[in-house]
Amino acid sequence: MFVKNQLTELTIEDITDTGEGIGHVDGFTVFVSRAVPGDTVRARIIKVKKTYAIAKAEEILTPAAGRVEPKCPVAGSCGGCQLSYLSYEAQLQMKQKKVEDCVRRIGGFPDVPVLPILGMDNPYGYRNKGQFPVGGANGAILPVLGFYAGHSHRIVPTKSCLMLWNGHEKILAAVVDYLMKSGAKPYDEETGKGLVRHVLMRRGAATGEVSVCLVVNGRSVPKPEILWESLQQIDGVVGLCLNVNTEKTNVILGRETLPLFGSVTITDYIGDVSFVISPTSFYQVNPVQMKVLYDTALSYAGLTGNEVVWDLYCGIGTISLFLAKHAKRVIGVEIVEDAIIDAKANAMRNRLTNAEFHCGAAEEVVPRLIAEDETVKPDVVVVDPPRKGCEKSLLETILSMEPARIVYVSCDPATLARDLRILADGGYRVDRVQPVDQFPGSVHVEVVSLLQKMSNTWERTITLDVEMEDYHRIKNRTEVTADATE
Numbered sequence: 001m002f003v004k005n006q007l008t009e010l011t012i013e014d015i016t017d018t019g020e021g022i023g024h025v026d027g028f029t030v031f032v033s034r035a036v037p038g039d040t041v042r043a044r045i046i047k048v049k050k051t052y053a054i055a056k057a058e059e060i061l062t063p064a065a066g067r068v069e070p071k072c073p074v075a076g077s078c079g080g081c082q083l084s085y086l087s088y089e090a091q092l093q094m095k096q097k098k099v100e101d102c103v104r105r106i107g108g109f110p111d112v113p114v115l116p117i118l119g120m121d122n123p124y125g126y127r128n129k130g131q132f133p134v135g136g137a138n139g140a141i142l143p144v145l146g147f148y149a150g151h152s153h154r155i156v157p158t159k160s161c162l163m164l165w166n167g168h169e170k171i172l173a174a175v176v177d178y179l180m181k182s183g184a185k186p187y188d189e190e191t192g193k194g195l196v197r198h199v200l201m202r203r204g205a206a207t208g209e210v211s212v213c214l215v216v217n218g219r220s221v222p223k224p225e226i227l228w229e230s231l232q233q234i235d236g237v238v239g240l241c242l243n244v245n246t247e248k249t250n251v252i253l254g255r256e257t258l259p260l261f262g263s264v265t266i267t268d269y270i271g272d273v274s275f276v277i278s279p280t281s282f283y284q285v286n287p288v289q290m291k292v293l294y295d296t297a298l299s300y301a302g303l304t305g306n307e308v309v310w311d312l313y314c315g316i317g318t319i320s321l322f323l324a325k326h327a328k329r330v331i332g333v334e335i336v337e338d339a340i341i342d343a344k345a346n347a348m349r350n351r352l353t354n355a356e357f358h359c360g361a362a363e364e365v366v367p368r369l370i371a372e373d374e375t376v377k378p379d380v381v382v383v384d385p386p387r388k389g390c391e392k393s394l395l396e397t398i399l400s401m402e403p404a405r406i407v408y409v410s411c412d413p414a415t416l417a418r419d420l421r422i423l424a425d426g427g428y429r430v431d432r433v434q435p436v437d438q439f440p441g442s443v444h445v446e447v448v449s450l451l452q453k454m455s456n457t458w459e460r461t462i463t464l465d466v467e468m469e470d471y472h473r474i475k476n477r478t479e480v481t482a483d484a485t486e
């Protein structure tokens with residue numbers, strides 16, 4: 001229906017996770033870069049596939065309500081912030097709607113309250129972590145640092161990022177200066193040759209401590225003291241290390257981290273719990289909203305001090321230790337071994353003797369521990385899975401353990417809604433859903449949801465009736481959706 005280079009006009013209805021506007025022309029789906037929901041655009045078709053086309057907005061005919069001139073000079077090219085064309089108010093509205101749509105349509109919950117999204121007062125400068133690819137290997141004179149463009153590994157050069165803390169730009173400048181002086185070559189993804197792949201930096205918001213890590217295709221770099229000397233002049237920098245990644249892969253980090261100067265880790269606080277964080281461990285990137293998220297999770301957990309709590313997908317134990325002060329016992333489960341090592345060290349540091357951690361896939365560890373020891377039966381289960389959500393078998397295990405409350409923390413409202421449906425069908429009432437904006441500027445949204453075990457048959461019968469209505473609604477919806485997509 002389209003040919004390459006053709007111009008078409010359309011209104012953008014939605015946006016993908018990678019930031020392309022989604023619109024339709026005579027029922028045919030078109031993904032349009034540089035366009036946001038609400039825009040009517042003239043777009044040029046770049047690629048035509050069987051069921052969709054890819055286009056680039058050339059002219060905004062009618063701007064979306066809330067469309068603004070982005071503050072960032074690399075907006076639209078850099079793949080990091082997809083929503084920089086929308087005012088923060090409009091971004092929040094969009095995320096609220098996304099969560100509501102998922103809960104209502106995918107989950108089939110017409111009446112579950114989706115509370116107003118908790119946003120930030122200042123949606124800039126919030127990130128505590130930056131990871132910048134290093135480029136310029138193809139005969140370029142200057143090494144470049146930047147971000148990847150959406151859907152590619154083309155580096156969009158930049159000297160700073162509006163989402164990071166003030167001062168990070170000095171680290172980038174020091175690294176570029178070092179690469180020039182030392183002759184350390186940027187890594188070339190095409191050939192697998194060259195040395196320096198990425199620069200990673202992370203800052204403890206509460207302590208101001210900053211760690212810098214070069215991801216390298218090797219086990220050493222030439223003249224690292226040149227870099228360390230300039231880094232020491234920069235506020236907060238406590239250490240420089242190397243992460244070894246010699247694989248030809250898109251994965252940024254390798255398994256091994258080698259210390260060079262100062263400390264490999266940084267310290268941070270969440271509330272009054274302190275954390276030591278390795279460069280390779282998962283740690284929430286927005287400290288202000290992390291506190292909002294964890295406070296919400298804590299209040300939903302409804303702890304009195306007598307509960308056994310499971311924290312599944314616990315990372316370095318941030319939620320576990322945050323809850324441990326209010327619970328009898330907390331059991332964290334996480335698949336990454338380094339994270340579990342950090343979690344155990346963090347428990348010791350904070351003298352939280354009622355927190356224990358187990359390494360392994362939650363869907364395997366939980367049934368095993370429950371079979372071994374009745375006393376680990378939880379009163380409250382917290383889950384915080386990656387975007388793909390929980391394994392179905394894990395949800396079934398949780399249902400069989402019958403905790404009074406389940407607190408589901410999610411970074412993908414679609415898989416959250418899918419999993420809430422399974423838990424609801426298994427005898428839980430979805431009490432409420434609270435979106436939290438952890439990632440201003442990006443399409444991503446975090447959500448905390450509270451589920452309560454239905455206490456008596458009366459409550460269950462009423463809810464089951466409602467669910468039967470939901471069921472018919474979902475069934476109808478599925479048929480309609482199937483028609484539309486065929």
Ligand code: SAH
Nearest residue numbers: 282313314315334335336361362384385386
């Ligand atoms: N709750 C933590 C981490 C959440 S991120 C925090 O707020 O910081 C999700 C975590 O799940 C990651 O640390 C990831 O390594 C872990 N993970 C992924 N799959 C898992 C599985 N099958 N079982 C246990 N942990 C898993």
